[in-house]
Amino acid sequence: MNISELTPAQARALIRNEEWTKPTSGMANGYIQTNLAVLPKELAFEFLLFCQRNPKACPIIDVIEEGSAVAALAAPDSNVKTDIPKYRIYRDGEFTEERTEVKDLWTDEMVGFLIGCSFTFEEALLKNGIPIRHIEEGCNVPMYKTSIACTKAGRFEGPTVVSMRPMTEQQAIRAVQVTSRFPSVHGAPIHIGDPSKIGIQDLNQPDFGDAVSVNEGEVPVFWACGVTPQAVAMQVKPSLMITHAPGHMLITDMKNDEFSIL
Amino acid sequence: MNISELTPAQARALIRNEEWTKPTSGMANGYIQTNLAVLPKELAFEFLLFCQRNPKACPIIDVIEEGSAVAALAAPDSNVKTDIPKYRIYRDGEFTEERTEVKDLWTDEMVGFLIGCSFTFEEALLKNGIPIRHIEEGCNVPMYKTSIACTKAGRFEGPTVVSMRPMTEQQAIRAVQVTSRFPSVHGAPIHIGDPSKIGIQDLNQPDFGDAVSVNEGEVPVFWACGVTPQAVAMQVKPSLMITHAPGHMLITDMKNDEFSIL
Known part of the structure; x- marks a missing residue:
């Protein structure tokens, strides 16, 4: 089975039947995959407003x-x-369990948010000949908490989490152009170069994911990351929050290219 | 007094003191002006979601x-x-009065939405040598209800309202480029050419605003319009809704150019 050639509906059917319980990277190539955050309805307006105010970190694909x-x-x-x-369940802000379905937990009082992920712009970077180090090294993208505060909304506030991809300065210029075309899935980088300027002390110690090599002549390039809204929501300690497990995304029927504005 | 050179704070002070009660077009040049819709809190989530799902017609600038x-x-x-x-007050979906302030009406149970307006991209069009007919003719932009349905959210649904500017085909191509840079204030046109294809029977009979001349060799170019969310909200018949009166906008401290993504 070549998982990249599955249709989104075929991929979802495999997952629904628990014939696929691994990460979704590389499945149904060309289609948008999303993060998930499910919250009690009484938090829904504030969370949606938080996402609206922080669109680079929290691009809403569907609600x-x-x-x-x-x-x-x-x-x-x-x-x-x-x-x-694979889902993760948090109660009062604490991780409690992983599950392969949440039929009994997701009640009519819950609202689900699908948030864009970097797979979309990584496809565009690869098509433009820009290497993605964590794909080359077969690990998860390195992610860091920064000193860049999100814009507050109601009870939701906290630092922006970024993902990092190292590349040459020339590639970084092209990466700005390529990702600016996708404002609704993280858009342009939020920082290029010196990590300390955004509060990152050591690139080798990511807060989430895995460290990757930064080669001679490369600069780190940072994008706002979809982990941000989950990290911020956890601080609010909702009675129940359901998320995807890292890397285990929802595969949608929407094409990556539909999200390019140019 | 040259109203175009007022700072936003100066312009707001004049308005607050009721020394200026006319439309705001041309005031504090270069700064974002916004539409206003104030709704009871119990409708806030659904309305914000409606705006999020219809970003071309309902670009949220602030909440x-x-x-x-x-x-x-x-x-x-x-x-x-x-x-x-100037404000307009609607009760149960019916227009009841115009006022110059709403201090006693806007209670702690209300949520206010500031929605982008076409003044932003009109400035960019003018800078690119594209004529704006309703400015030339000294009237309001013509607006039309279309057959293009908005994406529903909760109780909010209805047709997309568009504004129309006539220009040559060459100018229309440039207008697509120029306005694509502003995805958060209506963005690219949603239709160019034959009005009947989007359900408009007669360009000379706009649903809102004033008809303008379409000259020999020109095509009509249509953008999603910020009147859409007000028209849709009225259908829901909220117990109380406060809006700006047409043309009487809130002048913000944000610069038009900040909203360009390229």
């Missing part, structure tokens, strides 16, 4: 309204209670 | 959370209860 489990715009035949390979 | 009347991000020293020259 699953109360009483539904279908991503009506992004994947009309989905069931988001079953179509992610 | 004034319950218990506040300050546009904290867009104009930190504003008082949105007084800083608009």
Whole structure:
């Protein structure tokens, strides 16, 4: 089975039937994959406003309204209670368990948020000949908490989390151009160069994910990361929060290229 | 007094003191002006989601959370209860009155939405030598209800309203380029050419604003319009809704150029 050639519906069916419980990287090539955050309805307005105010870190792809489990715009035949390979459950802000479905937990009082992920712009970078070090090294992208505060909304506030990809200065210029075309999936980098200027002490010690090599002649390039809204939501200690497990995304029917504005 | 050279704070002070009660077009040149919609808190999540799902028609610039009347991000020293020259009050979906301030009406149970307006991209079009007919003819831009349905969110649904500017085909190509740089204030046009294809029967009979001349060799170019969210919200018949009167906008401290992504 060549997982890159699956249709989104085929990929979701495999996942729903628990025939695929691994990360979704490389599946259904060319289609948007999303992060998931499910929160109690009483937090929904503040969280949506937080995402609206921090669009680079929290690009909303779809919202699953109360009483539904279908991503009506992004994947009309989905069931988001079953179509992610691995979920994480947090109670009062504490991680409690991982599960392969959340049918009994996701009640009519919950609202689900699908948030864009960097897979979309990584495809565009690769097409432009820009290397992605963590793909080359077969690990997760390195992610760091920064000194860049998100814009507060209601109870939601905290630092911006960034992902980092090393490249040459020439490639960094091209990377700015390429990712500026995708403002609704993280957009342009938020920093290039000296990590200490955004509060990162040691590139070899990421807060999430894995460290990667930065070669001679390369600079680190930082993008706002979809881990930000989860990290911020956890601080609010919702009675129940459901997320995807890292790397285990929802595969939608929307094409990456649809999200380019140019 | 040259109103185009006022700072935003000076312009808001004139308006707050009721020394200026006319439309704001041409004031504080270069700064974002916004539409206003104030709704009861129980509708806030659905309305914000409606805007998020229809970003071309409903570009959110700032949200004034319950218990506040300050546009904290867009104009930190504003008082949105007084800083608009003319407000309109709707009760149960019916227009009831116009006022120059809404101090007693805007209670802690209300949430205010500031929505981008076409003044931003019109400045960019003019800088690129593209004529704006309704400015030339000294009238309001013509606006039309279309057959293009907005994406529904909760109780909010209805047709997209567009504004129209006639120009040559060559200018239309440049206009697509210029306005694509501003995805957060309506962005690229949603239609060029034959009005009947989007359900408009007669360009001379706009649903809002004034008809303008379309000269020999020109095509009509249509952009999603900020009147859309007000028209849609009215259908929901909120117990109380406060909006700006047409053309009487909130002047913010944010520069038009800050909203260009390229």
